Amino acid sequence: MAFCSFAKxxxxxxxxxxxxxFFTDYLTEADGEAVKVYLYGLYLCRNNEGEFTLxxxxxxxxxxxxxxxDCFRYWEEFDAxxxxxxxxxxxxxxxxxxxxRPKKFRSGKYDDFNKSMQSLITDRMISxxxxxxxxxVMEDYNIRPDAMLxxxxxxxxxxxxxxxxxxxINKARKLAMQRITTVEAVEAELSxxxxxxxxxxxxxxxxxxxxxxxxxxxxxxSKWTSExxxxxxxxxFAAKKFKAKTxxxxxxxxxxxxxxxxxxxxxxxxxxxxxxxxxxxxKEITRKLSVYYEVIQPVVDTYVNPWLSLGFEKDSLLFxxxxxxxxxxRTLESMDETVKNLYKQGLVTQSAIASYLKKRGVDxxxxxxxxxxxxxxxxxxxxxRKTLAAWREWGFSDDMIKAAAPFAAGKSSPMVYINxxxxxxxxxxxxxxxxxxxxxxxxxxSGKNNGVGAYVDGDTIKSAEFKLARTYTKAExxxxxxxxxxVDF
Numbered sequence: 364m365a366f367c368s369f370a371k372x373x374x375x376x377x378x379x380x381x382x383x384x385f386f387t388d389y390l391t392e393a394d395g396e397a398v399k400v401y402l403y404g405l406y407l408c409r410n411n412e413g414e415f416t417l418x419x420x421x422x423x424x425x426x427x428x429x430x431x432x433d434c435f436r437y438w439e440e441f442d443a444x445x446x447x448x449x450x451x452x453x454x455x456x457x458x459x460x461x462x463x464r465p466k467k468f469r470s471g472k473y474d475d476f477n478k479s480m481q482s483l484i485t486d487r488m489i490s491x492x493x494x495x496x497x498x499x500v501m502e503d504y505n506i507r508p509d510a511m512l513x514x515x516x517x518x519x520x521x522x523x524x525x526x527x528x529x530x531x532i533n534k535a536r537k538l539a540m541q542r543i544t545t546v547e548a549v550e551a552e553l554s555x556x557x558x559x560x561x562x563x564x565x566x567x568x569x570x571x572x573x574x575x576x577x578x579x580x581x582x583x584x585s586k587w588t589s590e591x592x593x594x595x596x597x598x599x600f601a602a603k604k605f606k607a608k609t610x611x612x613x614x615x616x617x618x619x620x621x622x623x624x625x626x627x628x629x630x631x632x633x634x635x636x637x638x639x640x641x642x643x644x645x646k647e648i649t650r651k652l653s654v655y656y657e658v659i660q661p662v663v664d665t666y667v668n669p670w671l672s673l674g675f676e677k678d679s680l681l682f683x684x685x686x687x688x689x690x691x692x693r694t695l696e697s698m699d700e701t702v703k704n705l706y707k708q709g710l711v712t713q714s715a716i717a718s719y720l721k722k723r724g725v726d727x728x729x730x731x732x733x734x735x736x737x738x739x740x741x742x743x744x745x746x747x748r749k750t751l752a753a754w755r756e757w758g759f760s761d762d763m764i765k766a767a768a769p770f771a772a773g774k775s776s777p778m779v780y781i782n783x784x785x786x787x788x789x790x791x792x793x794x795x796x797x798x799x800x801x802x803x804x805x806x807x808x809s810g811k812n813n814g815v816g817a818y819v820d821g822d823t824i825k826s827a828e829f830k831l832a833r834t835y836t837k838a839e840x841x842x843x844x845x846x847x848x849x850v851d852f
Contacts, residue, residue: 366417367407367454379409382459400434408456417452473498476508483515486525493528500532504539510549517553521575534578562595569602570613583610591621600628604635641667644677651684652693666695673706679713726751736768737777750782757789766796770803
């Protein structure tokens with residue numbers, strides 16, 4: 364009779380079949396030697412009718428009897444087999460369950476482990492349930508007992524002799540997920556922690572955390588210095604500069620710096636200083652517009668940073684905010700429209716915008732003089748301003764323009780009539796008062812453009828006189844805004 368046989372409930376067959384649950388629930392937990400022993404024993408149960416001893420099996424598998432016994436003891440812990448006798452060694456194969464994990468452990472298997480664990484945790488008694496959790500995690504993740512004890516010792520060293528079992532188990536699981544389950548692997552991992560412990564502790568101090576560094580802290584540090592390529596000094600500098608209160612927040616900061624490609628202490632310092640400046644500017648702009656945002660970052664990201672990227676500076680943006688407030692454009696959306704219109708016209712500096720407004724003010728007054736000469740009673744509009752710019756582009760002086768105005772007195776559209784007159788003079792080369800005919804008659808066009816080129820487009824205002832504008836005092840800037848009744852950028 365073979366030493367391997369079926370239990371009554373397992374049944375018999377002339378073929379060697381394997382339950383699918385062996386592959387899904389058991390195979391992944393076992394090493395190759397254990398699998399080989401289980402399958403060969405199953406073969407003996409199905410096919411051997413005569414005597415087949417443990418010694419025969421050892422010869423057939425080119426191993427020794429003790430290793431075979433250990434393998435069967437392993438499968439016994441999973442309730443896959445039952446060792447019914449040690450002398451002679453007899454094994455009964457049981458029907459496989461679908462649990463895929465041990466339901467019981469051989470008596471005394473973890474006695475030494477339990478004693479060693481209690482000797483590490485001296486400030487409290489380890490409960491039976493806690494021991495069971497240690498054993499379960501070791502079995503589930505194939506963690507060697509000596510490796511588990513090494514992990515526990517590390518946790519005790521970092522967190523004290525009353526460290527919780529849950530803390531130890533969580534650390535063990537995290538290491539196991541990285542396939543760190545042997546003494547050698549755990550020792551190598553923890554040695555890396557120990558080699559950088561002083562620097563990690565400095566990071567914790569910089570953040571304001573008053574405790575010993577643990578594995579999670581080392582993992583963060585390893586990510587920052589190995590993956591993101593920050594120096595330890597840069598990490599500590601960023602922690603102090605940002606005043607992070609947790610490693611999670613510091614991690615977010617360093618990821619942001621990594622994305623911005625800021626690695627040195629100077630780059631980090633400049634980056635944060637600029638960020639603070641922009642945040643402060645954003646708050647000042649919202650105050651000038653009289654709008655409130657509980658969180659300023661969306662304002663920074665949506666409006667202020669894009670404005671700055673266009674070339675606008677702090678002074679020009681604050682000036683535009685004042686302008687928008689006084690013109691009842693008291694939303695960020697309205698200010699954004701104004702900023703973009705100014706940019707299209709090449710007006711990005713405060714002095715350029717102020718010079719433009721000053722010229723607009725002067726032009727407004729001149730157009731009013733033209734209106735007075737023609738008898739027209741209305742406010743100047745954008746067409747009037749563009750038409751005036753066109754006349755000057757043609758080469759007409761203000762005196763020549765004023766000289767043409769009386770000819771348009773009493774006309775239905777005086778500015779259109781003046782435009783026709785000046786178009787006629789331009790075609791005849793009349794650019795000085797002494798060449799003006801005593802009588803002037805032209806056919807008034809119904810449109811605002813007589814075909815000669817009545818006015819130029821908004822590009823006129825891109826001239827160098829605005830880009831090379833002078834500096835204005837705050838009082839002058841305020842006056843420029845107040846003096847102009849209607850400005851449409």
